[in-house]
Amino acid sequence: RQTGTVETDAEKHDVEYLTPISIGTPPQDLIVDFDTGSSDLWVFSTEMAAKDIKGQAVYDPNNSSTSEKLQGSTWQITYGDGSSSSGDVYLDTVTIGNLTVPNQAVEAAKKVSDEFTDDPNNDGLLGLGFSSINTVQPTPQNTFFDNVKKNLDTPLFTTDLKHGAPGSYNFGYIDPAAYIGNISWTPVDNSQGFWGFTSPGYAVGTETLRNHSISGIADTGTTLLLLPKSIVKAYYSEVQGAQYDSSQGGYVFPCSPTPPDFVFGVNNGIVTVPGDMVLYAPIDSANQNCFGGIQSDTGIGFSIFGDVALKTSFVVFDAGGLQLGWAAK
Numbered sequence: 404r405q406t407g408t409v410e411t412d413a414e415k416h417d418v419e420y421l422t423p424i425s426i427g428t429p430p431q432d433l434i435v436d437f438d439t440g441s442s443d444l445w446v447f448s449t450e451m452a453a454k455d456i457k458g459q460a461v462y463d464p465n466n467s468s469t470s471e472k473l474q475g476s477t478w479q480i481t482y483g484d485g486s487s488s489s490g491d492v493y494l495d496t497v498t499i500g501n502l503t504v505p506n507q508a509v510e511a512a513k514k515v516s517d518e519f520t521d522d523p524n525n526d527g528l529l530g531l532g533f534s535s536i537n538t539v540q541p542t543p544q545n546t547f548f549d550n551v552k553k554n555l556d557t558p559l560f561t562t563d564l565k566h567g568a569p570g571s572y573n574f575g576y577i578d579p580a581a582y583i584g585n586i587s588w589t590p591v592d593n594s595q596g597f598w599g600f601t602s603p604g605y606a607v608g609t610e611t612l613r614n615h616s617i618s619g620i621a622d623t624g625t626t627l628l629l630l631p632k633s634i635v636k637a638y639y640s641e642v643q644g645a646q647y648d649s650s651q652g653g654y655v656f657p658c659s660p661t662p663p664d665f666v667f668g669v670n671n672g673i674v675t676v677p678g679d680m681v682l683y684a685p686i687d688s689a690n691q692n693c694f695g696g697i698q699s700d701t702g703i704g705f706s707i708f709g710d711v712a713l714k715t716s717f718v719v720f721d722a723g724g725l726q727l728g729w730a731a732k
C-alpha cells in the first residue's frame with residue numbers, strides 16, 4: 404500500500420493551480436491543471452497543429468516505449484467556461500510524485516480552444532472527478548485516481564491550495580499536520596460525476612448562519628466561488644460601492660476597505676472565506692476597483708465551490724466513504 408504527495412503552484416491571482424506529472428518511457432515531464440470538476444487526463448501533444456501550441460510542453464507518444472494507441476478511441480470535452488479540446492487516446496505510464504500507474508489512459512490533444520493555446524504555463528488537465536463523466540468514446544476510461552486507488556493506504560486524496568503560494572495534493576493519507584481543529588464531514592452526491600455536496604447555510608461577516616441549502620460541487624478547476632444569485636446579492640449588499648458591472652461580467656467593488664468575510668456551512672461546521680480572499684483581483688492598473696471572488700452561478704444548474712473557497716481549507720476528497728471533509732488550517 405502506498406501514499407503520495409505532489410506540490411502544486413498557484414498562477415497569478417491563483418487563477419489556476421499547476422502540478423507536475425510524468426508520462427511515458429523515458430519520462431516526459433508536463434505541468435497540468437488538477438481538476439476535481441472533470442474526469443479526463445488530456446495533454447498538449449505532437450498531434451496538434453504547431454499554431455495551436457504557444458510555449459506548452461507536449462506529449463509525444465512516438466517517443467515513449469511504453470505508449471500503446473487505444474485504437475478507435477477519441478475524446479472531446481467542453482468546459483463550463485466554454486473552453487474545449489479533443490483528440491485520440493494512448494495508454495502509457497503516468498507518474499505523480501512517487502505514485503505510478505502503468506496503462507493510464509492519456510488523452511492526446513489534436514485540437515484545443517484558444518483559452519488553452521493562450522495559457523502558456525498549462526500543458527493539459529488531470530481530471531479528479533468520477534470516471535462516469537470521462538469523455539472517451541466508445542469506452543470511457545478511468546481517472547488516474549481511480550486507477551491508483553487500489554494501491555493507496557485508503558482511497559482518498561486531499562487538497563491544500565494556498566493563496567499565492569505552493570500548495571499540495573496528497574494521495575492515500577490525511578496529514579494531521581496540514582490542518583487545525585476538526586474535519587467537518589458531509590456526504591458526497593456523485594450522481595453527476597462531480598464531488599457534489601449540500602451546504603446548510605451561509606453568513607455574511609459576523610452574523611449568524613442563515614438556513615439556506617446550497618447544492619454545489621468542490622471544483623479545484625474553477626477559480627471563483629459561484630453561488631446562487633440571491634446569496635451573491637445579499638453578500639454584496641454589505642460591501643460599500645459594490646455593483647454588478649456587465650462589462651466585467653460580475654460584481655466589482657473598491658479594493659479598500661476589505662470586504663466582510665463569507666461563511667458557509669459544512670454539516671455542523673463552518674468554512675470562512677476571509678474578506679481579503681473575496682478581493683479576487685484589481686480590474687484597473689490603479690488598483691482602485693476589484694473583481695469579486697464570489698459571483699453568481701446563474702445558468703450552471705448548481706453552485707461551484709472553486710479555488711476561492713478551497714484555498715481557505717484543507718479538503719479531503721474521500722471516495723471510500725463518499726464524503727468530503729473540510730478543515731481550517
Ligand SMILES: O=C(CN1CCCCC1)Nc1ccc2c(c1)OCO2
Pocket residue numbers: 436438440441482483484485486528624625626703707
Ligand atoms: O469551466 C470551468 C473550469 N474549467 C476547468 C478546466 C479548464 C477550463 C476551466 N469552470 C466553470 C464551470 C461552469 C461555469 C463557468 C466556469 O463559468 C460559468 O459556468
